[in-house]
Amino acid sequence: MRNADGRQLDLFGPTEDPAASPGxxxxxxxxxxxxxxxxxxxPAHRRPDAxxxxxxxxxxxxxxxxxxxxxxxxxxxxxxxxxxxxxxxxxxxxxxxxxxxxxxxxxxxxxxxxxxxKATWIRNKLQDRDRRLEQLALQAGQWRPGGRIPYLGIAIELRLDGARPARYDGDPAAPAEGDRLFLPLPDTADTGRVQERAQAWLQARARIDFEARLQRCLDLSGRSIAGWGLSSAQGRWGSCSSQGRIRLNWRLIHFAPALIDYVVAHEIAHLKEMNHGPAFWREVERLCPDFRAARDTLRRQPPDTLPLI
Incomplete structure (x- = not known):
């Protein structure tokens, strides 16, 4: 996002780092x-389940x-x-x-x-650390036949299918548990090729999915944009320039639809308010009434912590 003089605005605005200076x-x-x-x-005794x-x-x-x-x-x-x-x-x-x-x-x-x-902050950050390390430990097994990757909040299974075109076994607009993505690769393909083909498919789906969500939110807002595109930014989920051009991080396609809808509403709200003031958040709530839960989730999951990048 950019403000009126063209400077870039972070998706969530500046946040305080409680570890920087405990004082x-x-x-x-x-x-x-x-x-x-x-x-x-x-304590005299520690519970057996402690x-x-x-x-x-x-x-x-x-x-x-x-x-x-x-x-x-x-x-x-x-x-x-x-x-x-x-x-x-x-x-x-x-x-x-x-x-x-x-x-x-x-x-x-x-x-x-x-x-x-800072005990509460420490525990929360340690839990985030544990989740991230668990994700990274699983990453090595993702880019192979039988590996599972998140797509619109659902874990789908990867399969290799020789020279046939990529195909999705299920409804890609409404994925369900058990769905499979078949990639045009031989069984001997290494993990790098599997990752490359899978991400190419995910980016193609992101263009289709995000386009529809943008249009629905624009219709609700009554505004228009100069254009939009995908980004691979490591530090933000989306941006909106003062010229009305929106960029959305393609990795949002990993998340449940409610989180994508929030990011879309956040950027479209900047067409009206190029700041993060009270009027801006009122506009976000008008476009996405349940935005708070999605905002809190994404604040705990910045793009550079995703294992699938």
Whole structure:
């Protein structure tokens, strides 16, 4: 999206990064030693079905320590602590888990206070991390005969069918569980060729599907566009220029129709309001009444985290 002077607008607008600067404040001057963490009474018994304690990563960065912290609800967070030349305590979620960078002046008690303050954010990000790693683990088996890929929110199965044209076993406008996509490739085709052909079919379907959704939303809005096209942007799901040209990320074709409809409505709303103010969101709601759930889902799933790219 672009505003009136032609600058590009992100699909969701600027968002605050709660890990960038947790803000703990400086302690009393000149702490010479790191005091032990504040004492807590451990629960007498742990439920048999409780989550197992976190395990340290296989390797730690030079100078880093593995520590754990028991939270008020009985849960335990593990984290890697590394001292760094910085002014605040930084919290980051890596593939290996929670990583803390703290200045030399920060005591362990202060670090743990920062973790407690961001505990909900940390858990949400760790869950997102777990889902992403699970997706990536499955990716290796997707681009082969029998592999499954998401299409309009449904997992469809890939099959190879020699030199015959690509064909879809089912209704491509309304996919259902059990549908299969046959690609014109021999059984000996490598994963790269399978991925290339499957994505070509997905992009062709995206053009057909998005065109219909755009037209329905334009009819509802009473506006027109200068044109539209597919994008492969790594950081946004859609854009609308001040000249009225819309671009939609073709990878939206992986998602359920309600999410695509929201992105379409979001971009068409920019034809009326080239900002993310209250009037803009009212227009989005008029075009897509249930937009909030879709917006929240896509905020948790930026394009660069999709395994199918």
């Amino acid at each position: 703990t404040g400086r302690p009393a001057p000149h702490p010479m030693h790191e005091p032990p963490a504040r004492q807590r009474v451990a 989550t197992p304690p976190p395990q340290p990563p296989s390797a730690l960065p030079q100078g880093a320590r593995w520590l754990t912290l028991e939270l008020e609800d009985g849960g335990v967070l593990g984290y890697v602590l590394r001292r760094a030349r910085r002014k605040t305590i930084g919290l980051h979620i890596r593939d290996a888990g929670l990583a803390i960078q703290a200045p030399a002046w920060a005591t362990r008690a202060q670090i743990e206070d920062a973790i407690r303050h």
